[in-house]
Amino acid sequence: MTTTTPAHPCAGCGASVAFAPGTTTLQCPYCGLRQGIAPPTRDVREHSYDAFLAKPRVHTLASRQFTCPGCAARTESDAISKACQFCGTALVADTANDTQIAPEAVLPFGLDRGGARNALRGWVKTRWFAPNRLKKVSEAETMKSTYLPHWTFDAHTVSDYVGQRGEHYWVTKRHNGTTRRERRTRWYPAGGRVARAFDDVVVAATTQAPRERLDNLQPWPLQQAVPFDPGYVAGHHTLRYDTEPQTGLEQAKTVMAGVIHDDCRRDIGGDVQRVTSVDTSYSHVAFKLVLLPVWIGNYVYGGKTYQVLINGMNGEVQGDRPYSxxxxxxxxxxxxxxxxxxxxxxxxxxx
CATH class of the missing domain: 1.20.5 (Single alpha-helices involved in coiled-coils or other helix-helix interfaces)
Structure with missing residues (x-):
């Protein structure tokens, strides 16, 4: 599949420009000229999950072929955006005719390379039992600004539950001339129905980074996400998703189940609760693909490479570390x- 790669030339010197984190502009790394990204003309949209299931999908993904507008080099990649490995020109794929679902939204980087470096420094300094030399690490050996694909899901749920309500009471016990009070619990059968509207349950759509670490980078300020524009990913690496929406929804339901379980306990009331079964139905399920900003870094210590992930908005760090x-x-x-x-x-x- 040949993909047309739109160029983002600098209006001043003609060099390739890149999105400047924390702004709404593209900046030339050579002459410093900034060019504004046009404001969005529409809102971020969400898509019906039922309508998605009714359409045939292509599950075998072909690599994109990039043609660099700077040096005319042809390369293949599974990324949406990247830099030309020969001349460094920012390359962004045209996703209009892709067999994959196109990104609906992007949360632009708010943290630049300096901010990511400071976040890494702060994280290193607070590691217990870390070797002293680790605290001298000020920047990862490689630090790449990367947009990682995530699914967000909305759903209305209605859940019928069965459980028990526990109510505490106290009894006085006498033994060898002393008295003490012991707490006991009476259990009563309970059951009922709870409903909830979920909005933007986020799950990773890539397996290229540990899911647990990506989950721990949350929360994301999704209210700041904007409709996808190639300008926001220019000069940054962007991965395609490799987790289909069906798998993503099952993962989202696991997240929803924990919230629904808490709703059931509150509905039961009493002092303590037991929830033995929950039957949930889902309706009005909607989803979208959003690109979230993550600085991915690797540093070498003691001959071993360690990886860290940094939230590109608030500087939250998740990653590997050595121990002393x-x-x-x-x-x-x-x-x-x-x-x-x-x-x-x-x-x-x-x-």
Whole structure:
């Protein structure tokens, strides 16, 4: 599949420009000229999930062929945007005729490279039992601004549940001339129905980064997302999704289930609750593909490479880190010594 790659030339010197995080402009890395990105002419849209299921889908994805407008080099990639490996020109694919679902929205980077570096520094300084030399890490060996695809889902749910309501009471017990109060619980059958409207439940649409770490980068300020415009991804790497909406919805339902379980407990009331079964029906399910900004960095320590993910909006860091065996051993010895001192003082006071 040949993809036409729109160029973003600088109006001043003709070089390739890139989106400047924290702005609504494209900036030339050479002469510094800024060019504004046109304001959106529509709102971010969501799509009916039922309508999506009714359409035939192509699940075998072909690599995109990029033709660089700068040096005419032809390359293949599974990305939506990237830099030409030969001349560095910002390349953005045309997704209009793609067999995949096109991105509906993008949350533009708010954190530039300097901000990502500061977030990494702060994260490194707060790692317990980290080797002292790790604190000298000020920037990852590689730090790439990357838009990662995510699905968001809306749904109306109605859930019928069965459970028990527990109510505490106290009894007085007497033993060997002493009395004490013990708490007991009476259990009563409970059941009912709860309803909720979910909005923008976010799940990762890529397996190229650990899902748990991506989940821990939340929350995302999705109210700041804008309709997809190639200008926002110019000069940054953008991955295509490899998790289909069907799988994404099942993952979203798992997130919804936890919220629904809490709703059931509140509906049961009492002092404590047991929820034994929940039957949920879903309606008005809608979804969209949104690109979220993540700085992906790798640093080398002790001959091993560690990866970190940085939320491109608030600087939240998730990632790998080494541990100092010496610091852990010293902490264990200190804890043992403290326990020994407490025991010695106790025995000394009893003597």
């Amino acid at each position: 065996a010496l610091k852990i051993a010293l902490a264990v010895l200190a804890a043992v010594a403290l326990v020994g001192l407490v025991v010695w003082l106790y025995l000394a006071n009893r003597a």
